[in-house]
Amino acid sequence: MRREADYANLPKEKFEFYQREGDIHDKRLETKPVGYFKDAMRRFARNKSSVIAAVIIFFLILYALLVPVFGTNDYTRAATDTTYLQYARLLPKWKPFAWAGWDGCSDATLSEADYLARNAIGVETGMNPIVEVYRAGYEKQGTGSNSLYYDVRLDSYVKNGMIYLTLTPAEYEAIQDWQLEHDVQVIYPAVDTKQFRTEAQRSDANLWYECSPKGVPKLDKEGNYKPLYKTSGNDGDYHSRRIEGDDGSYKYATVAGTSTATSYKVRVFTYTYFQFRYGFEPSFVFGTNAYGQDIFTRLAAGARFSLVFALCISAINMIIGAFYGAIEGYYGGATDITMERISDILYNVPFVVVVTLFKLHMANKVGAVPSLLFAFVMTGWIGMASTTRMQFYRYKNQEYILSARTLGAGNFRLMFKHIFPNALGTLITSAVLMIPGVISSESNMTYLGIVNLDSSTRTSIGSMLSAGRAMISSFPHIILFPALFISLLMISFNLFGNGLRDAFNPSLRGTED
Amino acid sequence: MFKKNSIFWYILKRIALMFFVLFAILVMCFVLVKLLPVTDAEAFGKDMNLVLQRREALGYNKPILVQFWIFIKKSIFGGDWGISETLYRNQDVWDVFISKLPATMLVNVYSMLFSVPLGLALGIYAALKKNKWQDYTISTLVMVFISVPSYVYAFLVQYLFCFKLQWFPLQMKSGNDWLSWPMFVSVVPAVISLSFASIAGLARYSRAELSEVLTSDFMLLARTKGLKRSQATLRHALRNAMVPVFPVILGEFVGILGGSLIIEQIFGIPGVGQLFLNSITALDYNFFMLLNAFYTLIGLATGIVVDISYGLIDPRIKMGQR
Numbered sequence: 001m002r003r004e005a006d007y008a009n010l011p012k013e014k015f016e017f018y019q020r021e022g023d024i025h026d027k028r029l030e031t032k033p034v035g036y037f038k039d040a041m042r043r044f045a046r047n048k049s050s051v052i053a054a055v056i057i058f059f060l061i062l063y064a065l066l067v068p069v070f071g072t073n074d075y076t077r078a079a080t081d082t083t084y085l086q087y088a089r090l091l092p093k094w095k096p097f098a099w100a101g102w103d104g105c106s107d108a109t110l111s112e113a114d115y116l117a118r119n120a121i122g123v124e125t126g127m128n129p130i131v132e133v134y135r136a137g138y139e140k141q142g143t144g145s146n147s148l149y150y151d152v153r154l155d156s157y158v159k160n161g162m163i164y165l166t167l168t169p170a171e172y173e174a175i176q177d178w179q180l181e182h183d184v185q186v187i188y189p190a191v192d193t194k195q196f197r198t199e200a201q202r203s204d205a206n207l208w209y210e211c212s213p214k215g216v217p218k219l220d221k222e223g224n225y226k227p228l229y230k231t232s233g234n235d236g237d238y239h240s241r242r243i244e245g246d247d248g249s250y251k252y253a254t255v256a257g258t259s260t261a262t263s264y265k266v267r268v269f270t271y272t273y274f275q276f277r278y279g280f281e282p283s284f285v286f287g288t289n290a291y292g293q294d295i296f297t298r299l300a301a302g303a304r305f306s307l308v309f310a311l312c313i314s315a316i317n318m319i320i321g322a323f324y325g326a327i328e329g330y331y332g333g334a335t336d337i338t339m340e341r342i343s344d345i346l347y348n349v350p351f352v353v354v355v356t357l358f359k360l361h362m363a364n365k366v367g368a369v370p371s372l373l374f375a376f377v378m379t380g381w382i383g384m385a386s387t388t389r390m391q392f393y394r395y396k397n398q399e400y401i402l403s404a405r406t407l408g409a410g411n412f413r414l415m416f417k418h419i420f421p422n423a424l425g426t427l428i429t430s431a432v433l434m435i436p437g438v439i440s441s442e443s444n445m446t447y448l449g450i451v452n453l454d455s456s457t458r459t460s461i462g463s464m465l466s467a468g469r470a471m472i473s474s475f476p477h478i479i480l481f482p483a484l485f486i487s488l489l490m491i492s493f494n495l496f497g498n499g500l501r502d503a504f505n506p507s508l509r510g511t512e513d
Numbered sequence: 514m515f516k517k518n519s520i521f522w523y524i525l526k527r528i529a530l531m532f533f534v535l536f537a538i539l540v541m542c543f544v545l546v547k548l549l550p551v552t553d554a555e556a557f558g559k560d561m562n563l564v565l566q567r568r569e570a571l572g573y574n575k576p577i578l579v580q581f582w583i584f585i586k587k588s589i590f591g592g593d594w595g596i597s598e599t600l601y602r603n604q605d606v607w608d609v610f611i612s613k614l615p616a617t618m619l620v621n622v623y624s625m626l627f628s629v630p631l632g633l634a635l636g637i638y639a640a641l642k643k644n645k646w647q648d649y650t651i652s653t654l655v656m657v658f659i660s661v662p663s664y665v666y667a668f669l670v671q672y673l674f675c676f677k678l679q680w681f682p683l684q685m686k687s688g689n690d691w692l693s694w695p696m697f698v699s700v701v702p703a704v705i706s707l708s709f710a711s712i713a714g715l716a717r718y719s720r721a722e723l724s725e726v727l728t729s730d731f732m733l734l735a736r737t738k739g740l741k742r743s744q745a746t747l748r749h750a751l752r753n754a755m756v757p758v759f760p761v762i763l764g765e766f767v768g769i770l771g772g773s774l775i776i777e778q779i780f781g782i783p784g785v786g787q788l789f790l791n792s793i794t795a796l797d798y799n800f801f802m803l804l805n806a807f808y809t810l811i812g813l814a815t816g817i818v819v820d821i822s823y824g825l826i827d828p829r830i831k832m833g834q835r
Binding site: 341349352440443450472473476495 | 533534535538542545546548661664668671672676790793796801805808812816
């Protein structure tokens with residue numbers, strides 16, 4: 001029964017025309033063809049939580065990139081200035097949200113002496129650190145003493161009050177000019193320190209009134225402080241703004257030094273001195289850390305570092321993993337087994353050990369960041385390689401590869417032109433999913449102090465967390481914002497990555513509808 | 514029984530492979546550690562002769578291959594990992610290591626006892642209520658707890674429970690009374706923070722498995738032959754869903770020894786993790802080598818236990834075949 005033979009020799013008259021006039025066309029496709037990537041994007045857009053996560057990631061990245069560029073000022077840069085420490089551990093303050101407790105204040109219980117001392121700052125400068133008194137002058141139960149206590153709300157930005165500064169003539173001039181120009185009092189009258197008994201009181205810039213040897217203010221009959229301003233002596237021709245109630249007799253500085261190198265010891269108000277120094281009123285959205293650095297800009301710098309670092313690592317790992325996996329999967333056999341064993345060994349070395357060894361060996365030669373990068377690259381590509389290898393095993397024996405080989409395609413062309421594109425989708429997904437993994441283990445390592453990336457110019461989220469950990473009970477804001485940021489980043493990256501994975505997985509196609 | 518391709522051969526092969534990998538890693542680490550400068554020996558004594566004698570006695574002047582042979586003979590087979598150079602000066606490394614194990618194991622055992630039932634219960638509940646609000650709530654929480662790094666919950670737990678409410682002490686109690694009540698109270702915050710991630714992981718996994726089983730054909734058959742929904746779920750779905758979940762739990766039990774570096778550091782648990790961190794900062798290489806071998810072994814053993822238990826539990830999976 002060789003039916004083909006019958007068809008081969010059909011007589012001519014058995015043929016007849018199907019259509020004589022006009023051209024025959026295939027039906028035109030009415031919809032546009034949808035490619036793999038386009039389809040993936042369309043399905044991704046349908047996953048609402050992933051889209052929201054993508055938007056959040058976009059804003060977080062924007063924050064990390066833009067704030068270090070536009071948000072830096074002299075204040076955030078140098079940590080060497082010791083006057084900085086006057087502005088350490090300031091609480092978060094953001095005017096639009098002051099009603100929600102974002103006002104830079106904290107609740108405190110003060111003893112009477114402390115209460116009066118803080119209040120004196122308010123009386124002298126007009127900016128009272130005690131914003132609100134919840135409960136005034138009560139006796140504590142069980143303490144035995146009859147001293148009074150006050151429950152108050154304390155403004156961290158003014159509670160430090162005055163400091164003594166020693167200025168050169170030029171600086172002294174500059175502050176005086178600035179005072180006149182901006183009509184803000186920075187230098188307050190000098191105090192007649194001879195009235196105080198102890199050295200500690202003499203060096204305390206906040207004492208401008210009569211007080212007992214223990215520091216309790218002596219008030220007059222109307223309850224006012226009795227000022228001890230200096231009215232005699234040289235103050236280097238002070239010609240600037242004077243405080244209220246000054247009849248021109250107060251002296252504003254103590255002059256010391258020789259005639260060629262004069263220095264002026266002045267009392268300055270930390271709040272307004274900050275304005276003079278840095279050009280804006282101190283107000284930090286996320287507060288400041290133990291060194292007085294602004295957490296808002298520092299967090300952005302740390303986040304930028306983490307993001308760029310993670311992006312670099314996932315790109316490098318993707319390339320290495322793609323090549324390694326391609327060679328493993330394509331050649332198979334002994335090559336595959338050997339290479340699998342190598343990656344097996346590397347995969348099983350604990351990551352902490354890898355980081356430590358790289359740090360010990362290389363950190364002194366190439367720096368902390370490159371050594372950490374090498375450690376991540378050392379083991380990070382293995383997942384990518386096994387993904388690629390699997391795709392290669394799936395596709396390398398298919399007919400289209402055979403036909404390409406028959407047409408004369410070389411190994412390299414077969415690997416990267418014909419097989420590799422099939423693995424690209426999963427590879428991109430795992431590269432994106434790797435980013436949160438890298439960020440989290442990088443912050444783990446810096447948090448544990450195995451790698452130290454903290455310096456005046458550079459930081460990472462993990463270092464910020466470990467620096468703030470000791471103060472978790474007294475100043476939780478130092479740790480709160482970095483922790484919030486990294487949590488938000490992790491959650492959105494994982495949601496985004498899951499959405500991307502589902503979108504690029506062809507087997508899920510059509511199941512959602 | 515001892516046929517080729519039997520499970521026995523598979524296990525044997527896996528264990529042999531594990532020791533090969535462990536050996537390779539130890540070689541690598543040994544060489545890398547030996548290449549490091551021995552600054553500590555220089556700072557050791559005022560008398561340089563003493564240092565030289567000590568180095569000679571420890572075999573530091575021999576070729577590295579000979580040194581490695583000594584290491585294998587003395588440490589790996591002999592169990593003598595040397596004495597601590599900096600961290601616990603002149604104490605036996607192995608003894609210190611053993612004394613640190615109970616604290617780590619205590620916290621991890623409590624955490625397992627707490628997280629396994631809770632994780633399974635949440636996962637099963639979510640699968641039974643699939644696509645209802647209960648499922649959405651659990652799945653969202655699981656997503657959050659899987660993503661957020663463990664130190665963030667540790668901070669939260671420490672701040673809320675230990676500092677604000679003062680229910681627990683900030684750090685773990687010292688002492689050796691591991692099973693006493695005050696000791697239990699002092700490790701609760703660490704246990705809670707350690708459990709979040711494993712509860713979330715287990716819940717997600719068991720939910721996925723169970724919801725897949727619940728939609729399969731044999732469940733339909735079970736219902737059509739007259740079983741109630743609860744009967745079918747209990748007898749057929751749960752048993753099948755637990756097949757892939759159980760090895761994961763088993764793997765976590767092996768991992769108990771490993772502990773968590775971060776949680777131990779935050780709550781001041783005097784465990785293996787803290788010892789490891791201290792040995793890195795103090796550059797105590799003997800500790801470093803021992804703990805490195807320990808962590809590698811734990812990781813490898815976990816992988817093997819998970820793989821083998823899959824085959825033992827599920828008769829459908831044939832071991833060692835492709």
